Amino acid sequence: MAPAEVRRRASLVGAAVSALLVLAIVLGSRxxxxxxxxxxxxxxxxVFLAFGVAYRYTVWISAPGARRLFVQGWRSFFSAANFRKAPTALPKMIATYLGFQRFLGARSHARWAAHQLIFWGCVIAALITFPLTWGWFTFTSATGAGPGYEWRMWGVKILGFDALSVVGWLLFHGLDIAAILVIPGAGYFLWRRMKDRGAMTGQRFAYDLVPLLALIIVSVTGLLLTFSSIFLHGGGYEFLAVLHMVSVVFTLIYIPFGKFFHIVQRPAAVGMQLFKYTAKRDEKVFPCRRCGQLIDTAPYVENLQGTMRDLDLGFDEWAAYCPRCKRVLRGNAYLTHVKKGFK
Known part of the structure; x- marks a missing residue:
C-alpha cells in the first residue's frame, strides 16, 4: 500500500474515532x-488524543510485519479454542504482562518498581480524569449543605458518601495519590537517563526525556493545586490551574507521537504471547534444521517467515536455523566465497 494511501486511510480512521468520542461525550453527559x-x-x-492514537495505530498495522503480528495476536486473543484449552492463560497474561509487567523484573528490580509506580499512577489518573472530563462522572451535594455527596455515572446514582469519611477522602484525592506514585517513578527514570552511560548513549530529548518531564510537571502542578486550596486558602490557584491545564493538554496530545504510544501497542503483544503459549501447549515446536535444537513454536517461526516474504527480504529460510547455526553457516559462506579469492 502506498504511503499516501496509508495516511489517507489513517486520517479517515482517526476522524471517525474522534467523531465517535464526541458523540459519546454528548450522550454520556446527558x-x-x-x-x-x-x-x-x-x-x-x-478528542485530539483519540485522533492521534487511531491515526498512528492505523499506520503502524499497515506495515507487513506489524499487520501479521496484529492479526495473529488478536485472533489468539479472541479464540474460543484457546479459551477452552487454557481458560486461565489470558487473565494470567493480562495480569502479569500488562498489569504487573513481570518481564521488566528480569532486567532490573528498581526499573520494574519505578515502572509500576508510573503505570498504576497513570491508570488511576486516567480512570478519574477521563470520565470527569467527559461529564460521565459527577460528584454533587446530596442536600445542598453538609458533607453528604453523591457519585453519579451517566446521571445514575452509584454511591452516596460522606466527604469527610475515608471513602470521600480517597475519591476527592485520587489524583493526588496518582501524582505521588508517578513522581518517584518518573524521577527515577529521569535520574537514570542523566547518570547511566548506557541509557545516555541512544537517548533523544523529545522521545525519552520530554515524556518524563511532562509526567513530573503534571503531577507536581496537580499537587500544588491541592496545596494551594488547603494551606494557602486559594492563593495562586488560578495561575496553577492554567499551568496544570497546559501541561495536561500537551501531554495528552503528545502521547500518540512519542514514547507513550507503546501503551497503546502493548495489548496486541498479549495476544502474540498467547499465540506462542497455546502453540507450546500443543507441542507445536520448531527444531533447528541443522542441529535439531528447538528454536520456538512452529506457528511463530512460520509467521516470521511469512513476514520476511511480505517484506521481500529474501532470507526467510534463515528463520529455520538457531542463532548458533546461523553464525556457523555465515562463517562457512564467508570462507567459501570471500576468503577463497585470497588463496
Whole structure:
C-alpha cells in the first residue's frame, strides 16, 4: 500500500474515532447537562488524543510485519479454542504482562518498581480524569449543605458518601495519590537517563526525556493545586490551574507521537504471547534444521517467515536455523566465497 494511501486511510480512521468520542461525550453527559465547561480544554485534548492514537495505530498495522503480528495476536486473543484449552492463560497474561509487567523484573528490580509506580499512577489518573472530563462522572451535594455527596455515572446514582469519611477522602484525592506514585517513578527514570552511560548513549530529548518531564510537571502542578486550596486558602490557584491545564493538554496530545504510544501497542503483544503459549501447549515446536535444537513454536517461526516474504527480504529460510547455526553457516559462506579469492 502506498504511503499516501496509508495516511489517507489513517486520517479517515482517526476522524471517525474522534467523531465517535464526541458523540459519546454528548450522550454520556446527558446532552451536555453534566458537562463542566471549565474542563472543555481537557475534553478537546482527549478528542485530539483519540485522533492521534487511531491515526498512528492505523499506520503502524499497515506495515507487513506489524499487520501479521496484529492479526495473529488478536485472533489468539479472541479464540474460543484457546479459551477452552487454557481458560486461565489470558487473565494470567493480562495480569502479569500488562498489569504487573513481570518481564521488566528480569532486567532490573528498581526499573520494574519505578515502572509500576508510573503505570498504576497513570491508570488511576486516567480512570478519574477521563470520565470527569467527559461529564460521565459527577460528584454533587446530596442536600445542598453538609458533607453528604453523591457519585453519579451517566446521571445514575452509584454511591452516596460522606466527604469527610475515608471513602470521600480517597475519591476527592485520587489524583493526588496518582501524582505521588508517578513522581518517584518518573524521577527515577529521569535520574537514570542523566547518570547511566548506557541509557545516555541512544537517548533523544523529545522521545525519552520530554515524556518524563511532562509526567513530573503534571503531577507536581496537580499537587500544588491541592496545596494551594488547603494551606494557602486559594492563593495562586488560578495561575496553577492554567499551568496544570497546559501541561495536561500537551501531554495528552503528545502521547500518540512519542514514547507513550507503546501503551497503546502493548495489548496486541498479549495476544502474540498467547499465540506462542497455546502453540507450546500443543507441542507445536520448531527444531533447528541443522542441529535439531528447538528454536520456538512452529506457528511463530512460520509467521516470521511469512513476514520476511511480505517484506521481500529474501532470507526467510534463515528463520529455520538457531542463532548458533546461523553464525556457523555465515562463517562457512564467508570462507567459501570471500576468503577463497585470497588463496
Amino acid at each position: 446532552l451536555l447537562r453534566d458537562f463542566d465547561s471549565a474542563l472543555l480544554p481537557y475534553a478537546v485534548a482527549t
